[in-house]
Amino acid sequence: MPLPAEVLGMLAFTLLAFWGISLWALTRTLRQESRKVEILKHQDRMDTYSPRALADLREWVETNPNDPLADRAREQYNECVDVLTQTDRHFYDWSDTEIEQLERL
Amino acid sequence: MADAPAKTARAEWGTRFGFLMAMIGAMVGAGNIWRFPYVMGDNGGGAFVLAFLVLLFLLAVPGLMAEVALGRYTNKGVIGAFRDVLGPGGMVGLGVIVLLVNIALMSYYSPLIGWTLYYAVHSLLFTFTASGFEAGAFMDTFFANSALMIGLHTIVMGSIAAILILGIRRGVERLVVYAVPALVIALIVMTVRGLTLPGASEGITFMFSVDWGALAASETWIAALGQALFSTGLGWGIALTVGSYLREYDDVPLGGGVFTALGESSIGILAALAIFPIVFAVGVEPDAGAGLAFVSLVQVFPEIPLGGLVAILFFVGFFLATFTSGLLITEVSVTTISEETRLDRTQTVLGVCGGIWLLGIPSAYSADILDFLDFVFGNWGLPLATLAIIGVIGWVLGPKRLRMLAVNRNAGIYVGKWWDPVIKYVIPAVMLFIMGYFAWENFREPEMIAGMLVIVLFPIIGYAIMSVVEGRGGKPGTTEVTGGDD
Structure with missing residues (x-):
C-alpha cells in the first residue's frame, strides 16, 4: 500500500523535528567541546x-x-x-x- | 580526575559524550519502547507528535535545563543541593522526598529490568523462533514463577551495584557510551528490517496519519503531557545528579536541555518505526506495555525472515534501555547518601542496592504489586518530586539567579528571560494539574488513596528526618538563599 502524501509529510517532519534537532544539538555541543579543549591547551x-x-x-x-x-x-x-x-x-x-x-x- | 576514595575529591564525567549518553541512558527506558509507539498511534498520530513537540519545548527542555543547572551550580547530590538553596533545617527534607521517590521507583523498576533480561537471554537462545513456541503461555509461566522473578531482580541489583562501585567515570560512563549507541543501532537495524516487509506501510500509516481533530481533544494533550514529563524524567533528581558531575567549562542548556529532551524522544520515535511496521506487517493487533513487548512482538518474530536476529536486537536493546535507566536512578541515592553520611562509595552502593533489593521483593514476587506501585508513583510520587525540585528552583533560588549564575555560564546556547516564568509558574502549575487530574480520574480508588498518602507522608517524613539530622549539627558551611528573584 503506497503511503499517502500527508503521512509521508508527517513522517519527514517528525524525523526532522526530533532526529534533526537532536543530531544538530549533539554535533554542535561536541564541536564546542573540541574548541574548548583546544583553547584550554593553549591557555x-x-x-x-x-x-x-x-x-x-x-x-x-x-x-x-x-x-x-x-x-x-x-x-x-x-x-x-x-x-x-x-x-x-x-x-x-x-x-x-x-x-x-x-x-x- | 579519577574517582578517588577521598570524599573531598568529587568525580567528573571524563568526556562530553559520556555526560550526554548518561543523560540519554537515564531517560530512555521502558516507556520509550513499549508505551510511546502505541500512545502516538492511538492519539491522533501526527497530531500527537505536534502536541508532544510543543510540550517538550515548553516544559521538558526548560525544566531539564533548570535541573541540570542546579546540580552543576551546587556540585552536590539532591539533599546537598537543597541544603545549599534552603539552608540547613527541616525544609531540606524536600530533597528527601526526591530520594524516597527514587528508591520506591527503583524498587519496582528493577524487577521490570529483570523481565527484559529474561527475554534478552531467551532471544539469544532463539527460544522465540523455536517450533511450537507460544508467546502467551511463555509469558504466563514466566510471570507465575516468583522465585525466578526474585532471582532476576537479585541479578539486576547485583549488576547495578557492581557497576556503580566502579564510580562515575569507570563504571557509569564506561557502560553508557557503548550501551546507548548500541540501543540506537539495534533499533535502526530493526527499522530497516521492518520497513522492507510487505505490509509495513500500514504501521507507518497508523503512527503518522494526522487526525487534526485530535489537537482539539483534551485526551491528546494529557497523553502528550504525560509522555513529555514522564519520559524525560524531569524533576526526578536524575538530571540534577548527572549535572552535578559536569566539569568546569561544560555547557548546561544545549546538552542537558535540548539534546536530552529531543534525543530521548527521538529514540521513542525510532522505537515506533522499529516496532509497528513489523507488528502491522504480520497482522498482529498493536498494543502497549508488557502486552506489546512480551506477547505481540514475540508472536511476530517467527513470522518474519531473520526473526531470531531481530528478536535479539530488540530484546538486548530493550534490556540496555531499562538497565541504564536503573543505573542512573540508583545513582541519585548513591550520590546523595554518600555525601551526607560517613560511608564511602562502596559502602553506600551496597547499602542502597541492598535496600532497594529488599524493597523490590514484593514487586518481583507479584506483577500486580508492581503495577500498583507504578501507577501510584507514576501519577503522584514522581510529580511530587518534580514539584519539589522545580518549586525550590522557581520559588526559593529563583530562575533568574540560576539562569545568570549557571544556565548561561559556559553555555552552548543563550537562554533568555522567557525561561524564568516557565520555571516559576508553568511547570509547577502543570505538575499540580497532573496530580489533581489523576486524583479526580481515580477518585476513591485504592491507587488514589495510596497516592494521597505519598503526597502527605513523604513531605512529613522528609521534614522529620532532616529536622533531626540537621538539629544534630547538620552540615556546616552552607548558605541559605532567601526568596525568589522575581
Missing part, C-alpha cells in the same frame, strides 16, 4: 559568558546589589572580564571593541 582559563549573557549578568548585579548571591555573581562577572582581557583566544564571539569596553564590577 589555562577561558571566557565563561557570551557578550549577551555577560551583559545580562552585569545588569542583574547592578540592579540587585544586596542580593545574597550578588557577590558570587560579581565574582563570576569579574572572572570572565579578567580572562577576556588577559587571554588572546576566546570561546565566544567577542570583538576587540566589546572587550575594551568591559569594566570590572
